[in-house]
Amino acid sequence: MSRVHDMGGRFGDGSVSPDAEDAPVFAEDWQARALALTLAAGGLGQWNLDISRHAREQLSPKDYSRLSYYEKWLAALADLLVKRGVLTLEELGKTQGAGRSPLAEKTLTKDRVPSVLSSGGPVDRRGPSPRFKLGDKVSTRHPAANVYVAGGHTRLPSYASGQMGTIIAHHGCHVFPDSNAHDLGENPQPIYAVAFNAADLWGKGNVQGGDEVILDLWEPYLEAVDD
Amino acid sequence: MPHDHDHPHTVLPPEPALRVKALETILTQKGLIDPAALDEIIDTYQNKIGPKNGARVVAKAWSDPTFLQALRDDATAAVSELGYYGRQGEHIKVVENTPDIHNMVVCTLCSCYPWPLLGIPPAWYKSDAYRSRAVREPRAVLAEFGVTLSADQSVRVWDSTAEMRYLVLPMRPAGTEDLSEEALAELVTRDSMVGTGLPKKP
Numbered sequence: 521m522s523r524v525h526d527m528g529g530r531f532g533d534g535s536v537s538p539d540a541e542d543a544p545v546f547a548e549d550w551q552a553r554a555l556a557l558t559l560a561a562g563g564l565g566q567w568n569l570d571i572s573r574h575a576r577e578q579l580s581p582k583d584y585s586r587l588s589y590y591e592k593w594l595a596a597l598a599d600l601l602v603k604r605g606v607l608t609l610e611e612l613g614k615t616q617g618a619g620r621s622p623l624a625e626k627t628l629t630k631d632r633v634p635s636v637l638s639s640g641g642p643v644d645r646r647g648p649s650p651r652f653k654l655g656d657k658v659s660t661r662h663p664a665a666n667v668y669v670a671g672g673h674t675r676l677p678s679y680a681s682g683q684m685g686t687i688i689a690h691h692g693c694h695v696f697p698d699s700n701a702h703d704l705g706e707n708p709q710p711i712y713a714v715a716f717n718a719a720d721l722w723g724k725g726n727v728q729g730g731d732e733v734i735l736d737l738w739e740p741y742l743e744a745v746d747d
Numbered sequence: 748m749p750h751d752h753d754h755p756h757t758v759l760p761p762e763p764a765l766r767v768k769a770l771e772t773i774l775t776q777k778g779l780i781d782p783a784a785l786d787e788i789i790d791t792y793q794n795k796i797g798p799k800n801g802a803r804v805v806a807k808a809w810s811d812p813t814f815l816q817a818l819r820d821d822a823t824a825a826v827s828e829l830g831y832y833g834r835q836g837e838h839i840k841v842v843e844n845t846p847d848i849h850n851m852v853v854c855t856l857c858s859c860y861p862w863p864l865l866g867i868p869p870a871w872y873k874s875d876a877y878r879s880r881a882v883r884e885p886r887a888v889l890a891e892f893g894v895t896l897s898a899d900q901s902v903r904v905w906d907s908t909a910e911m912r913y914l915v916l917p918m919r920p921a922g923t924e925d926l927s928e929e930a931l932a933e934l935v936t937r938d939s940m941v942g943t944g945l946p947k948k949p
Contacts, residue, residue, distance in 0.1 A: 525856055525857065526855070526856060527855060527875060527878050527879040528853075528855030528856075528878065528879060528882045528883070528906065529855075529879065529882055529883045530875075530879040531879075533874075533875040533876040533879045533880065534876050535876060535891050536871050536874060536876045536877045536880070536888055536891045536892070537870075537871055537874070537876075538869075538871050538891065538892050538938070538943070539869045539870050539871055541798075541936055541937055541938065543869065543870075545792060545793050545797070545866060545867050546789075546793065546867075547870065548764070549764075550763050550764040550767045550768075551763075552789045552792075552793065553767045553771065553785060553789070554763070554767050555788070555789070555792070555867070556784075556785035556786075556788035556789050557767060557770055557771055557774070557780065557785060559788055559834075560780055560781070560784055560785055560788065561774065561779070561780070564779060573856075573857055576857070578753070579754070580754065583754070585875075588763070589858070589870070589873045590763070591763050591766075594756070594759075594763065594766050594767060594770065595754070595756035596756075597756075597770065598755055598756035598759055598766075598770060599753075599754055599755050599756050601755075601770075601774075602755035603755070606779065607773060607774075607777070609755050609758065611773055611777075612755055612758050612759060612769075612773065613758040615769045615772055615773060616773065616776070617772075617773040617774070617775075617776030617777035618777075619777070620777060620778045621777040621778055621779050623779060624777065624778030624779055627778060627779055627780065627781055627784075628780075628781060628784045629781045629783075629784055630781055630783040630784045630786070630787045632784070633784050633787040633788055633791065634787075634791070636834075637788070637791055637833050637834050638832065638833040638834075639833065640832065640833045640834045640835070640836065640837040640863075641834070641837060642837040642838065642910075643837065643838070643910045644837075644838065675856060675908045675909060676908070677855050677856055677906065677908065679855075679882065679883075680906075689840075691838070691909075691911060694838075694909060694910060695910075697909075711909055713911075715903075718902075718904075721882070721883075722883050722884075726883075726884075727884075728886065728901070728902070730901035731885070731886075731901055731902045731903075731904075732901065732902070732903045732904070733882050733903075733904045733906060734903060734904070734905050734906070735905075735906045735908045736907070736908050736909035736911050737908065737909075738909070
């Protein structure tokens, strides 16, 4: 049911190696190029943020674990370019573009970069009134699965699925990734910050009392719990 | 190599620098990429947008109670006034460390991070080890950054599962009462704004 990217709480990854504060932003030039290429190709408008996240999640578990961060971006970008019809598999295999694309009028030009990067892509929308209020107890959907598409995109991590938490903030309505990642529309839904006791998630003996984990969760992930 | 139809990327050369080159070449031939635009994007994130932005926000919050209140009310609007808005920072929330609570930010599902305030995330933030462990054993992870919390401080770990982007507002170090906003900003480290570090002492 789960995918390999959903790794919160997993054991076995070893220790964290902090980088120096002044380490280069990109360890290698190709990484910078991979990031820029991904952002520029996204500007063609053939997919949205949720589709691109899902493309990375759809890498095989073997590739997801083996590839470095920007290699995952590149692999997902190549997959998307073909799946969304921007390039053909043949063009990709031959490293040869067959003629100018009809999408070329949308190409991100140098002069537009500052405005595109600084305008971003806000996801707040008009949507349904919130069902929950601050302080409400809620339980999270179990299993943490997309209800529209088997194996589809969702932003409810497995470790927080089937758990009880408390609403601590309401962020308005945001685009719902579970539908937006699958061309099913933005389907805006109320979104909340939900606090979970770390002891509930990981077991009492494993955490210090009072520690919490907080996640931003859309209303369809949540059910009311009677006190 | 047989083609994997779910994964067209497998037809590209395996070496990452060659993969990037191949994709850039094809897309440029098709008129879909302006290589000068790529240079401009790289320059933006390499040289223009980085943790200095967030440090300015923190130093201002430490020095200016009106700004601190504006951050609490609507952080997105407050940091936008300083010119910090954009991609991966459309919805900002600032979480304040106190003597009772230490905040720490992670994205277990990918690598969500407040780009306009902190720039591109460092490698450790994107690592499997940080993503898997920060939610389960934040204190052990903090120890790997050389941070030990007091026993009566609770940890709040914020898992960035949506488009809200979190900036930790660390506590102002003691002995900084006379420092200017500019001098305070020098004490604010990137890690202190993710919650894996503390500000430098004056």
